[in-house]
Amino acid sequence: MSSVDDVISFWLEEVGPERWYAQSDALDSQIRDRYLPLWEKARNGRLMNWASCPRGALAFLIVTDQFPRNMFRNDARAFATDELARRVAARACHLGFDCQIAEPARQFFYLPLMHSESQMDQDRCVRMFLLRMPESGADNLLHARAHRAVIREFGRFPYRNDALGRASTAQERAFLKRGGYMDALNGLKEAA
Known part of the structure; x- marks a missing residue:
């Protein structure tokens, strides 16, 4: 099973800013193949412990807010974990977790609010x-x-x-x- 560090490394380093918002069938497929079980686990409330620290919250938000938009383009499942991500983002920002994450990764704490x-x-x-x-x-x-x-x-x-x-x-x-x-x-x- 993927870890917090695996998710962050994949999204920040392997994918990187130049591909975060670019539509790519190959990337969508890669995320689906690699992270669909993790997203399902998060959707079912089994990754909430990740949200208890800044890096864990960041990884949680990537899994619940960013990954589904790639995995499920033009499908209702793209938005299925939005509310979960929004609640974790709001709590993380209240606790100042976002300010403990360097930019540009910090933006992923605010995107669940943008997607609301x-x-x-x-x-x-x-x-x-x-x-x-x-x-x-x-x-x-x-x-x-x-x-x-x-x-x-x-x-x-x-x-x-x-x-x-x-x-x-x-x-x-x-x-x-x-x-x-x-x-x-x-x-x-x-x-x-």
């Missing part, structure tokens, strides 16, 4: 990037603000609707046709 469909979580995510990653988090801050803008407008992420079996409104369909998230991101860039 709660306006309060979105506001908190923007605040965390502003306060706890002010220098190196500029790009992340822009993305946090774009996610928050989508939630402010729709109350949810319309680009998840198909995977989650939700009907899209006419306004959401128009947003998706304009480019969805990229439209929101470009709107913020133009306003800056």
